[in-house]
Amino acid sequence: MNEERHRILDMLAAGKVSVADADKLLAALGEPRAAAPAAQGTRDPKFLRVEVEGYLDPTMPGGKVNVRVPFNLLRAGVKLAALLPAGVGDQINKALKQNGMDIDVTKVKTEDLEGIVEQLGEMTVEVDGPKGERVRVFCE
Amino acid sequence: MTFPPSFVRLEHGRHCFWIPIFLLWPLLLLAWLLAGLCAAVALLVFSPRGLPLILDFWGGLARVFCELRGTRVAVRAPGADFDLTVY
Numbered sequence: 001m002n003e004e005r006h007r008i009l010d011m012l013a014a015g016k017v018s019v020a021d022a023d024k025l026l027a028a029l030g031e032p033r034a035a036a037p038a039a040q041g042t043r044d045p046k047f048l049r050v051e052v053e054g055y056l057d058p059t060m061p062g063g064k065v066n067v068r069v070p071f072n073l074l075r076a077g078v079k080l081a082a083l084l085p086a087g088v089g090d091q092i093n094k095a096l097k098q099n100g101m102d103i104d105v106t107k108v109k110t111e112d113l114e115g116i117v118e119q120l121g122e123m124t125v126e127v128d129g130p131k132g133e134r135v136r137v138f139c140e
Numbered sequence: 141m142t143f144p145p146s147f148v149r150l151e152h153g154r155h156c157f158w159i160p161i162f163l164l165w166p167l168l169l170l171a172w173l174l175a176g177l178c179a180a181v182a183l184l185v186f187s188p189r190g191l192p193l194i195l196d197f198w199g200g201l202a203r204v205f206c207e208l209r210g211t212r213v214a215v216r217a218p219g220a221d222f223d224l225t226v227y
Contacts, residue, residue, distance in 0.1 A: 047210060063217030072142065073207040080200040083193060 004029055020124045045071060045139030054134050063133075071139075075114075142206040144168075151223035172202060 005026065012022040052065040081089070089104075096103050124138040146162040176198040183191050214223040 064215070065217075066212065066214040068210065068212040070207055070210040073204065073211065076200060076203040076207045080197065080204055083197045083200060 018124070018126045020126070047071065047140050048074065049136075049138050049140055051136045052133055054132055142203075142209060144206045145209045145226045147227045149223075149225045149227065153221055168205075172198070 008017070008022055008025045008029075011017045012019065017025070048069045048071060050065070050067040050069075053063070093104055124136065126137075127135045129135060144162075144165060146160070148159040148161055150157045150159060176194075179194050179198070180191060183194050208226050210226065212223070212225040214225075215221065216223075
C-alpha cells in the first residue's frame with residue numbers, strides 16, 4: 001500500500017473526507033476504487049436510499065431514518081403524475097409548497113427522471129444538518 | 141412484469157409481524173376492475189375523449205402498486221420505532 005493511498009484512507013477513516021471524495025482522490029492516483037456503499041459505478045441502480053442518522057436534538061436523540069424506494073416505483077409515479085389533470089397538479093403543488101417544498105410536479109418528466117437516475121448512480125450525497133444529523137442519499 | 145407485493149414485514153419495538161397481503165390480491169383486483177369499469181362508463185357518457193387517458197391512468201395505478209415491492213421505511217427514534225418492508 002503506497003503512502004498516498006494510505007493517507008487518503010486514513011483521512012476517510014478519520015471522517016475528514018467523505019466516501020465520494022476519497023473515491024475521487026484514489027481514482028486520481030490511478031488506484032483501484034475503494035468499495036463504498038451505494039452506486040460506485042452502478043449502471044442500473046435499483047433503489048434510491050436515504051439515510052438520516054445522528055440527531056442531537058433532545059426530542060429525537062440518536063434517531064435514525066432509513067428509506068429505500070425502488071426506482072421503478074419513482075418511474076411509475078412520474079408517469080402517473082403526467083396523466084393528472086392540470087387542476088389536480090396545481091392542488092398538489094400548493095400542498096407541497098405549504099410543506100416547504102417548492103416543486104412543480106406537472107413539469108417533472110420521465111426523461112428528466114432517467115437523467116437524474118443516471119447521474120445519481122455514480123454519486124453519493126452527504127449533508128451534515130444543523131442539529132448534528134447526517135443525511136446520505138445514494139443509489140444501490 | 142413485476143408481481144404485486146406479497147408480504148409486508150412490520151417491526152414495531154420488539155414485535156415483528158409478517159402480513160400476507162397476497163391474500164388480498166383477489167379482492168384488490170376485483171375492486172380495481174370494478175372501479176375502472178365505473179370510471180370508463182362514466183367517461184364514455186360524459187367525456188369519451190378522456191377514455192384512453194383513464195385506461196392509461198388505471199394501468200399506471202396497478203403498476204405503482206406492483207412496484208412497491210422492495211420499499212422500506214425504517215425509523216428508530218424515541219417517538220417512533222418501526223421498520224416497514226414490502227416484499
